Amino acid sequence: MRTFETVLAQIEQRIAADGLTVGDRLPGERQLAEQLRVSRSSVREALRVLETLGVVSSQVGRGPDAGAVLISRPDGTLADLLRLNLGLTTMSAREVLDTRLMIERWSAARVTAAPAAMTEALAAMDVAGSPEEFVTHDIAFHVALTDAAGNRLLSAVLRALRDALVSNAVEAVRRLGHTGDLQADHRRIHTAIEAGAAEEAVEAVTAHLARAYPGLSPSHNVF
Amino acid sequence: MRTFETVLAQIEQRIAADGLTVGDRLPGERQLAEQLRVSRSSVREALRVLETLGVVSSQVGRGPDAGAVLISRPDGTLADLLRLNLGLTTMSAREVLDTRLMIERWSAARVTAAPAAMTEALAAMDVAGSPEEFVTHDIAFHVALTDAAGNRLLSAVLRALRDALVSNAVEAVRRLGHTGDLQADHRRIHTAIEAGAAEEAVEAVTAHLARAYPGLSPSHNVF
DNA sequence: GAACGGTGTATGGTCTGACCATATTTGGTC
DNA sequence: GACCAAATATGGTCAGACCATACACCGTTC
Numbered sequence: 001m002r003t004f005e006t007v008l009a010q011i012e013q014r015i016a017a018d019g020l021t022v023g024d025r026l027p028g029e030r031q032l033a034e035q036l037r038v039s040r041s042s043v044r045e046a047l048r049v050l051e052t053l054g055v056v057s058s059q060v061g062r063g064p065d066a067g068a069v070l071i072s073r074p075d076g077t078l079a080d081l082l083r084l085n086l087g088l089t090t091m092s093a094r095e096v097l098d099t100r101l102m103i104e105r106w107s108a109a110r111v112t113a114a115p116a117a118m119t120e121a122l123a124a125m126d127v128a129g130s131p132e133e134f135v136t137h138d139i140a141f142h143v144a145l146t147d148a149a150g151n152r153l154l155s156a157v158l159r160a161l162r163d164a165l166v167s168n169a170v171e172a173v174r175r176l177g178h179t180g181d182l183q184a185d186h187r188r189i190h191t192a193i194e195a196g197a198a199e200e201a202v203e204a205v206t207a208h209l210a211r212a213y214p215g216l217s218p219s220h221n222v223f
Numbered sequence: 224m225r226t227f228e229t230v231l232a233q234i235e236q237r238i239a240a241d242g243l244t245v246g247d248r249l250p251g252e253r254q255l256a257e258q259l260r261v262s263r264s265s266v267r268e269a270l271r272v273l274e275t276l277g278v279v280s281s282q283v284g285r286g287p288d289a290g291a292v293l294i295s296r297p298d299g300t301l302a303d304l305l306r307l308n309l310g311l312t313t314m315s316a317r318e319v320l321d322t323r324l325m326i327e328r329w330s331a332a333r334v335t336a337a338p339a340a341m342t343e344a345l346a347a348m349d350v351a352g353s354p355e356e357f358v359t360h361d362i363a364f365h366v367a368l369t370d371a372a373g374n375r376l377l378s379a380v381l382r383a384l385r386d387a388l389v390s391n392a393v394e395a396v397r398r399l400g401h402t403g404d405l406q407a408d409h410r411r412i413h414t415a416i417e418a419g420a421a422e423e424a425v426e427a428v429t430a431h432l433a434r435a436y437p438g439l440s441p442s443h444n445v446f
Numbered sequence: 447g448a449a450c451g452g453t454g455t456a457t458g459g460t461c462t463g464a465c466c467a468t469a470t471t472t473g474g475t476c
Numbered sequence: 477g478a479c480c481a482a483a484t485a486t487g488g489t490c491a492g493a494c495c496a497t498a499c500a501c502c503g504t505t506c
Binding site: 225226227261262263264265282283284285286287288 | 489490
């Protein structure tokens, strides 16, 4: 784990332990670095992440408002989702699968023409020279499908799950021993969408995810 | 504007200008710093932001996969992405409603006993002395339902939408002029869940959200 | 020629120490 | 008491160094 990630965790814990609320101020960068026994660079990288997550806002100067000010409690916000990009949260395969089924079935039912990114990813998987390369385009394929459905929030959620998608895809390729079945699934999804066959597209997505998450597949109908 | 922010803008422009796609690699930190005439620290802070946004992933080592690898095109500008992550103010009612329907219908279909928090919220709404108080417990009711379904990721998404839920609920109460219809919906949902009537619970949730988001309600079936 | 193994090297990760810009605090002056 | 200037604390930035890692390269061996 990189240093700034441990700093992130410590700051988070500190916020919870000290009961800091919106408007409160974090210790200065130098003080934080000394307390956590890390360099100021690492503290700054952590603060940049927190800033990106909308948790703190940095102010220069000297007054009581200077420093990293808490502008949002780190719990219960989109921060939870974005933190997934950094691998700070562990999600079960069950949770990831259910969420993917929900988002990707919904997307497949609504997208009526395959976006260019999806078609390109399909072709790239055909000529992938390694499992890693295949998986990269695999994820791109699914993200492109979701993006095409036009709900930015759902797209953001799927992107936030990227690490979980990658590790599962790598595991699936290793287990299957080849990528043929997965690619056949992709082609079926692509064809159905191009044909405007919503119901078939949804079924294809469902079958594909069932193959990618064996042992977990349930009926996913919500009436 | 801070240096790392200009670096962000330059990287964003470079991705667009060079037509970089998923899997492509950005120049190394040292090279980037030299090209942009900034320190490596500033480049690193920018990369940390991009990583948090899920745009790049850093890999150590020496191979062609080392360095900052593009894992997602920043569709739209980075500023848009940041805004999306911070405020959700750009989120349309349509996107929020679709996401809520997805999550809450799914939850309603799976929860077979109303959790205490849900029952308490229902009672609290009955005795609420102001629209604000009503809305607070209203949100708690929906969050409790989702929490009971046991998928932390979906719970996080709904919580992330909290601000949007509040503003919509306030608007709904103002428009209706009373809270009776909304509360009747809540009671119907609660009763169905207590009775283990999954199908009825899903239908009740759907009807409730249709009332809360008038003019937007579609059929939401995904086969 | 192919397979193996050690070394070189480029990369991200981290640290140190310094200086700058800014804004408040402090304290002296009128 | 009001005002102004110096001291100071803070974030922002930079330069340079070293480490760990993982591929690239090249010689050795079979």
